[in-house]
Amino acid sequence: MTEYLLTGVIAYLVGSIPSGLILGKLFWHTDLRKYGSHNIGATNAWRTLGKVPGIIVFLADSLLLGLVYECTRFLAAMPGGEVYLPTLSVPLALAYFAALAVFVQPDERREAAFSWCSERRRALFAALLLVASAVALWQISRPQEMAVHFIDVGQGDAALVVTPHGRALMIDTGGTRDGGYDIGSRVDVPYLSHYGVRRLDYIILTHVHEDHAGGVGGIVRHMPVGMILTAHEPRSEYARVLSCSLDTPEMQHLAPAEAGEHINLDGVAVDILYAPQMEDGAAEGATGNEYSNVIRVSYGAASFLFTGDLVAEQEKAMLVEGKNPQCTVLKVAHHGSKTSTTEDFLAAAQPRFAVISVGRDNNFGHPAPEVIGRLQKNGIKIYRTDEDGAVVCRTDGKTLRIETFR
Secondary structure (H helix, E strand, O other), X not given: OHHHHHHHHHHHHHHOOOHHHHHHHHHHOOOHHHOXXXXXXXXXXHHHHOHHHHHHHHHHHHHHHHHHHHXXXXXXXXXXXXXXXXXXXXXXXXXXXXXXXXXXXXXXXXXXXXXXXXXXXXXXXXXXXXXXXXXXHHHHHOOOOEEEEXXXXXXXXXXXXXXXXXXXXXXXXXXXXXXXXXXXXXXXHHHHHHOOOOOEEEEEOOOOOHHHHOOHHHHHOOOOEEEEEEOOOOHHHHHHHHOOOOOOHHHHHEEEOOOOOEEEEOOEEEEEEEOOOOOOOOOOOOOOHHHOOEEEEEEOOEEEXXXXXXXXXXXXXXXXXOOOOOOOEEEOHHHHOOOOOOHXXXXXXXXXXXXXXXXXXXXXXXXXXXXXXXXXXOOOXXXXXXXXXXXXXXXOOOOEEEEEOO
16 A cells, blocks of 8 residues: 555656656757647657657656656665555544535635635534534444454464454464465555554464464564464474564563463453473474464353364364363364364364355365365354455454455
């Protein structure tokens, strides 16, 4: 968004440089505005001055376009070069368009409108005060809601939780497996800014795989983050996804999540249900998915279970340990892989809704048909980010509504 605005401003300024006029007068002593089509572009230069001058004017205009691109890149990379603007509220949008409608009127109509407002300023002030009071009462009386956003980050997981009073945390951040695209800066931060999130109290990472943790570095570079909770994996791996060394300040905010840990934000309960310990020396055939944290977020009667890439063996271990995974909304483990979401786990969790965070046309065959079949067999409504885009759940603790954006 910011780069587009910068490009527009710079293009306007650079585009006002009349290269054809300058070159025509400087080298050929001809004012292109007085000949041919009276245009100062390359086509009129070709017709009026000849082939070589036309090519030179064309190259000069092309170089100016390159200058626009380089200036945009330079300014966008400077501190403060990115400014994200949240969506205007309905009252502010109406006020903006009302003011715009007045200022585009002819002078006599605009002056008449100002005069009319001046004569009735007391009545208008009273009306404005009444509307503001009504909006304030509506804000106070309406049910306080928690929002859980399952962000569409392609083949990865990222979720944003916003409490009734605007505090926020993320569970996983998405990312690309090769690290070639900065999901944190390019997707997460703009998404958070769009919804007015300027600070995160927590980022909870289920595990260190790039498709779950790769965006964390981009986020911490753009906004304050209170605490980052991780899986029981080497700190060096998290330093890698943060693109920093072990002794940098960012690493001071990291701590492994512990099973049984409880966080309360504005009445929203965040519980670490399961945090498997990494054994000395990874088990043969281990992929790292085995160390996924499991987090439940609850508000009133509504609850959301985040399972990372938990595999069937750990689902069974959870149940054997007496962990209760019951929830309203299940974030399906491992993007719907056949290695997860067993019948026993679904029977224990009893979700009404399931969200599969998965990339369109991915190379892994996610979600697996057998997982879709198990969910449907249990009467669970399925949402998929590859088909539905971002999935946003809003709840006042009693009712739940779900929105999609595709």
